[in-house]
Amino acid sequence: YLLCASGDFVKVYSVNTEETLRLMGGHADLVTGIQLNPHNHMQLYSSSLDGTIKLWDFMDGIPIKTFTVGSKLLALYTPAGAEDSVFVVIPKKGERDTFQLVSVKLTKGAGQDLEAKEVSVVLDGVGASMKHIAFGREGAYVASVKDVNLQVYFFKRKLLNRFSLSTVKTKGGDNNFSCVVCHPTEDCIATGHADGKIRLWRNFHHRKEYTYSTLHWHHDIVMDLAFSIEGTRLLSGGVESVLVQWHNESSCQKDFLPRLGSPIEYISMSSDGALCCTLHTDNRITIINSNLRFSRSIQGLIKSRDVKTGLVVDPRTKALVLNGEPGHLQFYSLQSDQQLFSLDIVQRQYIHQAGLKQSDLVKVAFSAQGTWLATVEESEEVTDPELQLKLWFYHEELQSFQLNTRINTPHDNHITDMCFRDMDELGDDSLILVTTGRDCVFKVWVMVEDNDPEAQQSVSWSCDFVGSYHNYQATNCCFSEDGSLLAVSFEETVTVWDSLTWDLKCTFCHPPGNIRNICFGRLTCSKYLIGATDYGFLCCWNLLTCALEWSAHLNVVVLQPDPLSEHIAAVSWLSKESSLFVFKPNEPRPIYIQRNLCKEKILLAAFVPRDEPEMISSEKYLWLRKSQLFFLTDTQELMTLSTKSLEERLTPSSKQLAVEESLPVTPFSLLLGKHRRQQAQEDIDLGKPVVHNKQEQASPAVKELLHTPAHVLPSASFLCTIFINSLLISTESKSAEEVADEVEMESEKAEDDSDEEDATEMEQEDTSHMELLGEMTCKLSKSQEKELRKIRKTDYSWISAF
């Protein structure tokens, strides 16, 4: 098993199949540390910012005990030497940004929820990261690094030694510590430094006669270190994305595992020493054999430095397509939370070096069938970008995209937008690609037959038409649904062109402010053109009358039409919160408003068509019937709107069921399980979700009852009342939950553990007051109570964060 703290959860992966076996939720905040129980290797301790330490049976995914410490826990250590206490890093009371290492005595109580208030401070002024503290051989000492200081505390002798390095940065050297690990069998501490050096400290129980040797290969900060189980090998990793293995602490003998894709963040060794895994900054885990061979990798959504391409849906696989590794395009399957494949677009070696200008992918467009893919890459230079437009053809046999045409410098300046003419029925001949550039023109590219007999392909792309408007910069382009009209925005103006003759048909303008987004309406609303401006206006023009139909005052960041319906989603960003509005162009009133969607700025959105239309009972979510809406925030978290209620998704994997599954099947437990399922079903049918907390409170009694062997149980009469009480649902909880609408935000985890996520329940305040949206008055139903819950999506199941 491979255990990994991921947001509020602890994920259990199978090392052999890379599958997520279990997802253990229960913490109310970010999980900051997980450590195996040194006395029982089937158990796991986890600490969280919510101030609790949980002990899990990770084989079954059951929480055994919860210890409440009280303050934020930033890191957790369970050295073997400590009998019944664990060590955690907590913020020092009364001082900001000061942290201390404390030992917490875990009381041996009977219940599941225990208080652990017996706290004693071990070290003061430690680093907040878990990499800054390490426990030595058999827990005999603890080493902590911060800035240029190393502290070693010997528990038996109660001796604290402090060692400092010089702060002077000479010859590019930077002595700041970045991480520390201790040798498993010897008195040796290895520390990583900001300048890429690794120091091996010995004799550190002498205040003066300590000594260290230096290993230097990394050219930039050493992110993490790990000793092998027997201590003969030391693994180090950094931004070079190369894993270095040092033998016998000698600088001459070292092995490398290069090209791991992205900077290494953490290194972990398995307890038998056969495997090690590296965690990368782009949300990936690589499992590596002991002979330093790549074994397999676990990866979800790759975090790239900057999603420039936008969220694009591959029509063929329904996968989400966006920037992946540098220069690569990732195809991410939403259903399985896996990367389908990564297409190398730039096809250049990526070199990690600060200040080096890299080429990266900036624009992607698919043709309607998914047979053609257009990509734009540019180097990072601002003044003179090196532009390349590439057109890729999907090869059926190879099941992959093949480069068809490469156009160097398609525009003289940055390309701002690109789209294909989406015409399903007309076939390949009518395929047109339009690119708009900051060089004040838009260009139309068409396929031409290749006359050259030596050419391996029959068609290639070339420029057909160049259009411009008053020498304004072209910013956006969009084809109407039938492909007859092309709308191109030039700064403040939207121009509409006939796609057959390339005549300028009409122009629209809504000063002041440049056009930020444009799109055509679909299906019944295809006569409308929607545009959003910088100055916070959303305008709808009628193409038949060439007049403004309506406009609304809304600062629209994202404007996304649903390809399968007339609905258009607009995401606004106002006063540090994103709000979602869904409307049809033909009516100025939005059909759905979701305020306070999330705290982060939403940068991109995409409608992903559902495989089959979902049956949606609620009136409010009819617009989500055919496709699902996904958002990407600026912290690269992927979120979606869900129509299902919270409990519906919880039932299959709720904790109570997990308890039952682990039990031997007895008639009693079957009865109990049946009863509970029935109850849950009822709740859903009634639309009255059960208070989750109530069940959790009740569960220990039941669990205790089921766990305890029959011969030590008290008499049945004594247990009866507790048991019955636990199964009852209190009446006040029902009355409190008169919730009609329930919207859940599911946030796809874009990060495994590095991302800060707040899973706080966001309750929207009463929005009964009238909403004034420009000219349009939006009447919202009164007493609209919405409960917004942030839920993490798992691979196959949904689990509550609470």
Added chain:
Amino acid sequence: IGCEDGSVKIFQVVPGGIQFERNLDRRKGRVLCLSWHPSDTHIVAGSIDFFRVIDVTSGQTVQRIMVNHHVEKAKHECVVWAIALLSRGTVVSADSFGRVQFWDWEQGTLAESHTVSTSAALSLAVSEKEDSIVVGTSTGATYQLQLLPVKLGGLEKRWVRTKPFQYHSHDVRAVAHSPTALISGGLDAQLVIRPLMEKIQKKGYDAALRKFTFPHRRLVSCARKAQLLLFQFSQHLELWRLGSTEETGKDGEVLPLCRMPEHLVQLKSKGPEHIYCSCVSPCGTWVGYSTASRFQLYRVHCDGDGVSLRKVPKTPKLLPPAYQLQFSADSSSLFVASARGSVHVLQLLEPGGCKHLHTLRPPSGCSEAVYLLAPSADGHWLAAVSGDWAIHIYNLKCFKHHCVVPTYDCAVSALAIHPSTNNLVIAYSDQQLFEFSIPEKQYTGWSRAVQSRGLHRAWLERDSPITHITFNPKNPAHILLHDTYLLCVLDKSLPLPDDSTLLMNQSTLKQLPETARKRQLHAFKICKKFQPLLFMDLLDENCLVVVERPIMDFKTQLPLPVQQKKFGT
């Protein structure tokens, strides 16, 4: 002594020389390094691809260990460049593969092997406690290996390579391990003393890294009257006539020469021996030098433009030869510093002869040789410093011992007698300065004032000792001193600086107005313009000669260093 033919010869050290005792077991293969066991029972001899341990009493080889046997079909031979035999029966070998290996010679097994460098490990030294080893390599890096406990409180100890040092650009041919420092010398003509900070209790002179490029000896001598300079090289002497100018200029100007400096003659020493000391007489007619075995005296004949040297026949056979040579101020006699505290006085006879006049010896006897001499200008006194740091003053008129300067617990680095007052000025290697009045046989008042006041901290923390002292005939209060990095005019009439004032204040003084300058003046007037400074002397009242030896001059003559790939190049 290990020989090229594979034999190891044992010599007995007897008073006055060494005496061959016997040959130890001879095996094939050149012997490249030797090390005695601390108890003198065994010798380990390193050769190519193997080393052997020889029992001294029986003379037999008791163990022969191939250092390379586990390397499959090694293409190159493995040269054991340095070896050490530790008291616990461990042999440490440093070889051309850059390895430092620890062997148990009785078992013949390899205990540990550390590859410290990709190039050859050339030298090795073990600390007295045998818990630390310093290794020099051909890349110029030195490495320290330490014997450290594996676990706290545990008995098991292991050698761990700890600190690397890179102070040399070329081969580190010799290393030494003092209790508090690592000392290394290399092909780049540098001697580096790297203190081990953890062994040093207080901050002081020992706590700083020291680098020495030039010997702390006078290598240049000057004939003031004839304006000649004699340069001493390792195997030859060069005699130069100084150029001159008739123009004058302001401070910092370079004046055109009316006569170019002239290389008069080059004198090669015979045999492979290095020249130990040399001197030219003030009148420029005599040149003397000494090697380890011979003392030579030459008469310089100037006939027009040509200069010829004629060897003075029948120089007295002095054994051992001179440690220091010094002509008297009137060039009539030569003082030869010799062993056991004795100074021979030779009378120089025209047209080219000499006579042994007298031998001055300290009355109490002395076991160390004299290494510094200072005759007075009036020919009345001679000060001689012997290796035990005692300064004896002799009266030359009656060839009698005059007095002893009170002993100071430090080596004398330079001394000179003032021409008018006959005060002896002494510079010690800890940078202290003393003035001793010879007629009065006591320290002068100024010297006592200096001692009570203490010298400036910046002066005391300087790196290199004063190597030459001379005086300004115009102003008797001026003493001219120099070391490798600075030239100092010590004005006894001015107040001494205290620690709060700037010691090197010449540049700031120049910017001050006249009145303010007066207040800022102090005794030390320091010039750092000439570096590295080998020699400085006053030719006459307004002419000073300074000899600079740019480091690049001999750096370019060094062989190419080992090629190393540097990251980022």
